[in-house]
Amino acid sequence: MNATLNHRRVDVTSENEKYTPKPQKQWSMSNSVEYVLREQRFVFVLVGVAITTAFFLFLQPEFGSGQRTMDVSSYTAVQAYNFDESYQTTRTFETAPYKSHRSAIVSLGGKIPLGLPRKPLRIVVTGGAGFVGSHLVDRLIERGDSVIVVDNFFTGRKENVQHHFGNPRFELIRHDVVEPLLLEVDQIYHLACPASPVHYKFNPIKTIKTNVVGTLNMLGLAKRIGARFLLTSTSEVYGDPLEHPQKETYWGNVNPIGVRSCYDEGKRTAETLAMDYHRGADVQVRIARIFNTYGPRMCIDDGRVVSNFVAQALRKEPMTVYGDGKQTRSFQFVSDLVGEGHVKVNQ
Numbered sequence: 001m002n003a004t005l006n007h008r009r010v011d012v013t014s015e016n017e018k019y020t021p022k023p024q025k026q027w028s029m030s031n032s033v034e035y036v037l038r039e040q041r042f043v044f045v046l047v048g049v050a051i052t053t054a055f056f057l058f059l060q061p062e063f064g065s066g067q068r069t070m071d072v073s074s075y076t077a078v079q080a081y082n083f084d085e086s087y088q089t090t091r092t093f094e095t096a097p098y099k100s101h102r103s104a105i106v107s108l109g110g111k112i113p114l115g116l117p118r119k120p121l122r123i124v125v126t127g128g129a130g131f132v133g134s135h136l137v138d139r140l141i142e143r144g145d146s147v148i149v150v151d152n153f154f155t156g157r158k159e160n161v162q163h164h165f166g167n168p169r170f171e172l173i174r175h176d177v178v179e180p181l182l183l184e185v186d187q188i189y190h191l192a193c194p195a196s197p198v199h200y201k202f203n204p205i206k207t208i209k210t211n212v213v214g215t216l217n218m219l220g221l222a223k224r225i226g227a228r229f230l231l232t233s234t235s236e237v238y239g240d241p242l243e244h245p246q247k248e249t250y251w252g253n254v255n256p257i258g259v260r261s262c263y264d265e266g267k268r269t270a271e272t273l274a275m276d277y278h279r280g281a282d283v284q285v286r287i288a289r290i291f292n293t294y295g296p297r298m299c300i301d302d303g304r305v306v307s308n309f310v311a312q313a314l315r316k317e318p319m320t321v322y323g324d325g326k327q328t329r330s331f332q333f334v335s336d337l338v339g340e341g342h343v344k345v346n347q
């Protein structure tokens, strides 16, 4: 009976009560919490917040700047790769410069500088602490390459390259090229050998060993890693020339058993090895026959004619001319040699 009476609430509503289509609800905290938790609404809210956060944190800058960001990222990749190349041999330095550079690029606002630099090379210079080698190293570092100097300090000196100490693109290894060496580089400049007659005659066996075994080792390395190879040869491959001036096509007039043969025959053998590696193993080789060179960092006791004359002049002593004084030589300043000679020959 009661059920029948309550079935139609209108029937029981008193006339004084105001009719509303929806019953009024009292707000309460528990009702709200219950509402949010019902039907997994809270999970949907959390997922929404996560997506929005991810959008603003990771996607929004790229989305907003479109093409610009694509350019920046590709430029950064190039720079990262370059830094990776540059710091390949000194990996401990890699992270910090890369990161700081990356942020610097982003702060450019995505503008790409015109004329992107060429990819820096990794280069090993044997004899790089010597008179000629150190000038070559200066030139290579100056143009942005990474250089590893390999020197046994027989005639080379640390002071010749110490201004590069601390530069992450420079490394110095005390090593004798007579022993094999493994390095990953793009190019090899092979200069290691005493070049002044007083020095190469000091230990002739060591001199010819350096020229033959040392060059063999470095050519083997070039072949193995696919590096381009520059051999610094000498005007002495012409021996006591019968032609003046000497052209490249001239084969020379060399005494194979003379006191200078450890050097001039050694360099001739080095040239032979270079050409055999080129013809037989496809190694890219360059040969520079260096004539008399002078300039800063030449040892005062080098023994060659320019340093001897300068030293004697400074001491106000008479200059000593050997033999009949009719011999001729071609002289060049060291910067002309490394700039026009070595670097361009090896391009």
Ligand SMILES: O=c1ccn([C@@H]2O[C@H](COP(=O)(O)OP(=O)(O)O[C@H]3OC[C@@H](O)[C@H](O)[C@H]3O)[C@@H](O)[C@H]2O)c(=O)[nH]1
Binding pocket: 195, 196, 197, 233, 234, 235, 236, 290, 291, 292, 293, 303, 304, 305, 306, 308, 309, 320, 321, 322, 323, 327, 329
């Ligand atoms: O005090 C001296 C020194 C040298 N000379 C003469 O000057 C000429 C040049 O002699 P150097 O010792 O300077 O050098 P050389 O030309 O014999 O060979 C040198 O130069 C060329 C490089 O490629 C070689 O590595 C190096 O051996 C020689 O005829 C020598 O007898 C002097 O008259 N007085």
